[in-house]
Amino acid sequence: MANISGLTRDPKVGVGKIGDAGYIVIDTGGIDSVDEDELSAAAASKALQMAKECAAIILVVDGRAGSNASDIMLADELRKFNIPVTVAVNKTEGLDFDLTLSEFSHLQIGPIIPISAAHGEGLISLIELATSQWETASYYETEAENLDQIRIAVLGRPNVGKSTLVNRVLGDEKMITSDIPGTTRDSVEFDYMRDEQSYVIVDTAGVRKKGKTDGIAEKFSVMQTLQALDRANIALLVIDAREPITDQDLNLLGLAIDSGRSIVIVVNKWDNLSEEVRDDCRKALDRRLRFARYAEICFISALRGTGLKAMFDSINRAAAASIQKHKTNDLTKILIKALDTHQPPMVQGRRIKLRFAHMGGSNPPKIIIHGNQGDKLPESYKKFLENFFRQELNLVGTPIKFFFLKGENPYSGRKNQLTKRQLVKKKRLMRFVKKR
Numbered sequence: 422m423a424n425i426s427g428l429t430r431d432p433k434v435g436v437g438k439i440g441d442a443g444y445i446v447i448d449t450g451g452i453d454s455v456d457e458d459e460l461s462a463a464a465a466s467k468a469l470q471m472a473k474e475c476a477a478i479i480l481v482v483d484g485r486a487g488s489n490a491s492d493i494m495l496a497d498e499l500r501k502f503n504i505p506v507t508v509a510v511n512k513t514e515g516l517d518f519d520l521t522l523s524e525f526s527h528l529q530i531g532p533i534i535p536i537s538a539a540h541g542e543g544l545i546s547l548i549e550l551a552t553s554q555w556e557t558a559s560y561y562e563t564e565a566e567n568l569d570q571i572r573i574a575v576l577g578r579p580n581v582g583k584s585t586l587v588n589r590v591l592g593d594e595k596m597i598t599s600d601i602p603g604t605t606r607d608s609v610e611f612d613y614m615r616d617e618q619s620y621v622i623v624d625t626a627g628v629r630k631k632g633k634t635d636g637i638a639e640k641f642s643v644m645q646t647l648q649a650l651d652r653a654n655i656a657l658l659v660i661d662a663r664e665p666i667t668d669q670d671l672n673l674l675g676l677a678i679d680s681g682r683s684i685v686i687v688v689n690k691w692d693n694l695s696e697e698v699r700d701d702c703r704k705a706l707d708r709r710l711r712f713a714r715y716a717e718i719c720f721i722s723a724l725r726g727t728g729l730k731a732m733f734d735s736i737n738r739a740a741a742a743s744i745q746k747h748k749t750n751d752l753t754k755i756l757i758k759a760l761d762t763h764q765p766p767m768v769q770g771r772r773i774k775l776r777f778a779h780m781g782g783s784n785p786p787k788i789i790i791h792g793n794q795g796d797k798l799p800e801s802y803k804k805f806l807e808n809f810f811r812q813e814l815n816l817v818g819t820p821i822k823f824f825f826l827k828g829e830n831p832y833s834g835r836k837n838q839l840t841k842r843q844l845v846k847k848k849r850l851m852r853f854v855k856k857r
């Protein structure tokens with residue numbers, strides 16, 4: 422291969438295998454928006470067409486050249502396919518790890534991993550990462566990498582008080598509210614400023630529970646909610662304190678978690694309740710929302726406007742957590758501390774060794790952990806690690822996406838080449854050992 426970009430014109434196909442799983446790799450033609458000659462335009466559209474048919478996409482970018490307009494354009498195109506994308510930053514040998522990652526994290530399309538194709542470094546990890554994404558729910562990526570504007574999707578069952586809350590926040594009766602479920606039919610969004618922070622608040626139609634008669638309405642409201650989540654920073658899940666927590670509340674929480682957005686849970690209609698009812702409500706929340714412990718819970722009355730300041734504090738914390746970035750060094754230190762606290766178990770007589778951790782992107786934060794047999798870690802240990810990292814990094818409100826790779830350390834540097842003299846010495850030593 423020569424060092425000229427756009428050299429691969431015709432797609433090449435190869436077959437590979439990792440563990441029991443086989444896969445087919447398609448090397449598409451390079452895409453370059455800068456030199457827009459006909460040949461490369463044709464290659465680009467062909468490559469995109471082929472990518473559409475794939476189960477996973479690897480977007481290869483050049484770590485030495487840095488990110489450019491065509492990377493951004495490509496990421497925008499690929500995002501539309503709804504196929505998991507892994508970003509491989511090539512030619513990273515000898516480059517500063519964290520700088521390279523942050524250079525490309527604004528692509529916001531999938532986890533990022535550094536490789537050096539010429540030296541064969543990081544390739545196994547890359548394939549593992551790309552294929553591991555098949556199993557996970559799709560993680561939407563928002564384009565926002567900063568918090569110039571925080572988008573809040575207000576979701577919940579019908580009648581829990583979403584529109585009342587939006588009105589109270591805006592200080593204006595923008596939305597129609599009533600005690601008839603299904604008042605809001607379509608999502609509506611509003612700009613809002615508070616303490617010099619700009620927000621967009623999206624009121625959505627309440628998601629009805631599954632029923633035979635209103636199946637279509639249910640699907641429609643779920644679709645609307647998903648759309649609102651897609652572009653949001655925060656999923657604000659509103660629950661009615663005066664009703665028992667239902668499966669529908671939990672389903673919505675599940676949707677929010679799968680979307681990868683940060684979550685704040687709002688328990689509404691907290692006004693005029695006896696201490697006894699409040700206590701029961703707190704206990705029920707504790708019992709049923711266990712799987713989303715990382716989300717902060719706020720108790721408010723949309724009608725009276727109480728608890729809103731605490732709610733916005735939670736929103737700001739959760740939004741900030743979703744775009745936090747951490748240095749490889751710091752994450753690896755936390756990993757070592759976790760290993761010291763609680764060793765990974767043995768698998769087939771071998772201790773699982775985890776060696777280092779790095780960031781693979783943000784919103785939601787992605788942490789990539791490398792080690793031998795990293796793919797064999799039991800769920801309980803993964804949970805332990807997640808909680809450990811969450812505590813150490815003080816990450817509230819945001820899901821964290823972990824990837825455990827068994828591949829080699831892409832940054833271990835090349836293997837030490839032995840000199841001729843060292844080779845002779847090694848041979849002699851091996852012979853000596855064998856004799857004994």
Ligand SMILES: Nc1nc2c(ncn2[C@@H]2O[C@H](COP(=O)(O)OP(=O)(O)OP(=O)(O)O)[C@@H](O)[C@H]2O)c(=O)[nH]1
Pocket residue numbers: 577578579580581582583584585586597598599600601602603604605606625626627628689690691692721722723724725
């Ligand atoms: N007591 C009390 N009632 C509330 C509160 N918030 C909302 N409500 C009442 O709950 C009913 C439903 O309020 P909405 O804001 O229309 O509910 P929604 O979630 O937007 O409902 P849909 O648009 O149908 O999904 C109304 O009668 C409100 O007055 C609250 O904090 N306390």
Ligand SMILES: [Mg+2]
Pocket residue numbers: 583584585596597598604605625626627
């Ligand atoms: Mg409403």
